[in-house]
Amino acid sequence: MLVTIIAGARPNFMKIAPIIHAIQKSKESGNNIDFRLIHTGQHYDKKMSGDFFEQLEIPEPHANLEAGGGSQAEQTAAIMIRFEKELQENPTDLVLVVGDVTSTMACAITAQKQHVKVAHIEAGIRSGDWTMPEEINRLVTDSITNYFFTTSDIANKNLKDSGVEDERIFFVGNTMIDTLLKQRPRFQKPAIWDELGLKEKEYFVMTLHRPANVDEEEKLKELMDEIIDNSNGLPLVFPVHPRTAKILSNLGVSHPRLHMVEPLGYLEFNYLVERAKAVVTDSGGITEETTVMGVPCMTLRDNTERPETMTLGTNKLLGTNPKAIKPAMEKLFADDWKTGSEIPLWDGKTAERIVEELLKLQN
Incomplete structure (x- = not known):
């Protein structure tokens, strides 16, 4: 199983780093799974040098679509045109998108039009505020996603309320927290x-x-x-x-x-x-x-x-x-601030659960 992983902005890489590590570990254990990492280039960030990928302990992307700049519509179009070519030249079994940036929506649409299934990490989160571009990206992406990986019971409910069947929803936790817990000793x-x-x-x-x-x-x-x-x-x-x-x-x-x-x-x-x-x-x-x-x-x-x-x-x-x-x-x-409590499955093992589910999907 080849999984094409999409990242378009710096925070996306924090979310996909643990998934890459989990895929690498699973492959080393003899499982039929591998990845191709695509940076859409949506956000240019001078800090995203080799050191950035080294800090996260992930390889540099296999390809950079360099689709940054312009309005959101221009960016969406550029990503779709370039990602369509990428998929044609490098066929894949599954496109995995994370979060809610323009790249997430654009690559999900492109994948479906190329008849490639889509998995969405952080599916089902909603602000209810349609003035936020991210909310539109979430709604569109989740309307054409095949497999939904969620961070909370609230996200699960949002998806079920919109008609998504239980068997397509996987409550796995939060990959951003996987990265945080792994990197915390290295701050x-x-x-x-x-x-x-x-x-x-x-x-x-x-x-x-x-x-x-x-x-x-x-x-x-x-x-x-x-x-x-x-x-x-x-x-x-x-x-x-x-x-x-x-x-x-x-x-x-x-x-x-x-x-x-x-x-x-x-x-x-x-x-x-x-x-x-x-x-x-x-x-x-x-x-x-x-x-x-x-x-x-x-x-x-x-x-x-x-x-x-x-x-x-x-x-x-x-x-x-x-x-x-x-x-x-x-x-x-006044020292009257709430202390908070543990959030279910925000335990640093989310990526492992995601890869376990991906392996089941190919059987």
Whole structure:
């Protein structure tokens, strides 16, 4: 069985790394399974050098479709055209897509039109917010997927409610957590730790990237002011995209405690997260990692596709109203934040379960 694995953005590689390791291990044990790794090139990331793949202990992709740039429609078209050629030149038994980026949807559509079955890792997660491109990608991908690998009971229910039969749903856990647990002993102290004189549990980590937060300038300024004013004198470490940094600069947002730094590598970023007092973010993936590491997390969004990080984890959905920040901070500093509990099957063995199911499918 040859599995063609798709990755289009940096976080995708964190999700597929353990699957590659599990396939390699299964093949070494004599099972008929192998993989071909395709990078669509959706996101160009200068940090994705040989070192990046070395850190994750995976080979460089067999092919890079170099389909980055342009609008979402242009990107979707470029990925589909190039992936169609890839499938014609390198036939496969199954296309495996992860997450909810444009590449996930585009490659799923292309595979089905080439009569190749599709497996979706992280199937069934929903925010209910159709203004998010990722939600459209999830809905389209799951509408044409053959095999659904899920991270939670909530995702299972979403799929069943949409008419997916039980025998096509495989509740396996979260491959992002496989990577986190494997790499946790290898987290690396970034240079800024000493440069800023950071101390464990005495600083915040921030990430903001969603248009609803960073493109509405006055709202962004108000959010930043509220975070700075209510962070109890602690440093704020903000790995920031250059575009967001420019917006903040134009708005005159600056403070001696606000440290806007270059985006960090996976091992360095999670070193900071693990030791932070709390994380303020609008990212979905980070809420999963903070939950597993037991770090308080405040999410500046009106909805989340990962509700288990709130019901079982350390995440609290604050919404996008800046006035929600002060009471949340007061709760944090009163040591009144929820501790969270273990999430079923987020145990570092998800990829092994996925490969076991893939082997059964070929019998």
